[in-house]
Amino acid sequence: MAFTVARGPIKRGELSKRSGCNIETIRYYEKIGLLAEPSRSHGGHRLYAPADQARLGFILRGRELGFSIDELRSLLSLVDSNAYxxxxxxxxxxxxxxxxxxxxxxxxxxxxxxxxxxxxxxxxxxxxxxxxxxxxxxx
The missing domain is CATH 1.20.5 (Single alpha-helices involved in coiled-coils or other helix-helix interfaces)
Incomplete structure (x- = not known):
């Protein structure tokens, strides 16, 4: 499911709503390292930058295509290296x-x-x- 990346940082609830991804799933992706820990607002809210939002979109599309977590980890590792x-x-x-x-x-x-x-x-x-x-x- 594709979603439009916001121009600026958004909170987790908004990211969940925009992406159709459960909040707990977003937390899980952070916990296992597919998503980096986002920055926080002065009030302590997680703020997902456009790059974080796009990364979640990549992960969700990969899952739709049946890629396992380990396969996605490998793909993201290649992307993160900027040398793939x-x-x-x-x-x-x-x-x-x-x-x-x-x-x-x-x-x-x-x-x-x-x-x-x-x-x-x-x-x-x-x-x-x-x-x-x-x-x-x-x-």
């Missing part, structure tokens, strides 16, 4: 894509297996169920 190459980013992305393709293949196998088992079931009121039989048959 497109090839390095591509390598990380390709690895993620390979993982997604494996998951899709696994899901397709599950779909076939469940479709086959479901097709054998007549429903009804009898206790004899081929779905239960298939779940109990570990071989």
């Amino acid at each position: 190459t497109c090839g390095e980013v591509l390598d990380l992305t390709q690895s993620h894509l390979d993982s997604i393709r494996e998951k899709i293949a696994d899901l397709r196998r599950l779909e076939v297996m469940l479709s086959e088992v479901s097709a054998k079931c007549q429903g009804g009121d009898v206790p004899d169920c081929p779905i239960i039989d298939a779940l109990q048959d570990a071989d």
Whole structure:
């Protein structure tokens, strides 16, 4: 979910509202180091600069694309170094894509297996169920 970065610093509640990201999730991202500890107002409120807001947007978009926290940490590390190459980013992305393709293949196998088992079931009121039989048959 893309959101518009404010021109100046904003408080956490406003960042949450603008980004659609739960306040607790923003805290979590700070705690694990994906987001830096923001500056504070004289009253002690956290103030998220435009760069902080953009970084959260990057994290949220990465999560939407299925990148794990560790994968995002690696991507952000490259970005933070200001010395990354497109090839390095591509390598990380390709690895993620390979993982997604494996998951899709696994899901397709599950779909076939469940479709086959479901097709054998007549429903009804009898206790004899081929779905239960298939779940109990570990071989």
